[in-house]
Amino acid sequence: MLSQSHNQRLREFQQALEQMYYKFGADDVARSAIQEQFQALKGLFITEIASISASDIPLDYASRWQSLKTEIHKQIRLLENDLMLLQASRSAQTAKLRQKGVCDRIGTLIDYCQGWLQQSQEQP
Numbered sequence: 001m002l003s004q005s006h007n008q009r010l011r012e013f014q015q016a017l018e019q020m021y022y023k024f025g026a027d028d029v030a031r032s033a034i035q036e037q038f039q040a041l042k043g044l045f046i047t048e049i050a051s052i053s054a055s056d057i058p059l060d061y062a063s064r065w066q067s068l069k070t071e072i073h074k075q076i077r078l079l080e081n082d083l084m085l086l087q088a089s090r091s092a093q094t095a096k097l098r099q100k101g102v103c104d105r106i107g108t109l110i111d112y113c114q115g116w117l118q119q120s121q122e123q124p
Contacts, residue, residue, distance in 0.1 A: 002052070002061075002116075003056070006056065007120055009049060010117060012044070013049050014110060014113035016041050017113065020037055020038075021103060024102050034087060035083065038079070038080065042076060045073070050073065052065070072113075075108055076109070079102065082101050085098050086099060
């Protein structure tokens with residue numbers, strides 16, 4: 001599947017997602033830090049995950065990797081939209097709902113990473 005160094009990159013990305021998840025799960029999310037943390041996460045994806053080419057993956061797994069990478073990229077774009085909506089929230093109730101949506105989206109990304117890493121461990 002992925003080499004050890006590629007798996008390590010994916011683990012680091014997953015850990016950054018988990019940190020963001022726990023930060024956004026708190027009741028008093030600092031809106032000023034939202035964009036900064038997201039940009040760091042997005043940068044990590046671009047430099048560490050998106051840069052892993054299908055040619056770096058064994059042929060049997062290349063299409064699955066490409067699909068996963070595409071889905072992660074899509075979810076990151078959606079997360080960016082969710083964060084913009086959260087920042088634009090005017091009422092506390094709306095902000096709370098959008099904050100939950102952000103946490104759900106981050107949870108989905110974490111699940112994608114966990115699924116791939118678990119599958120990698122099960123392969124000989």
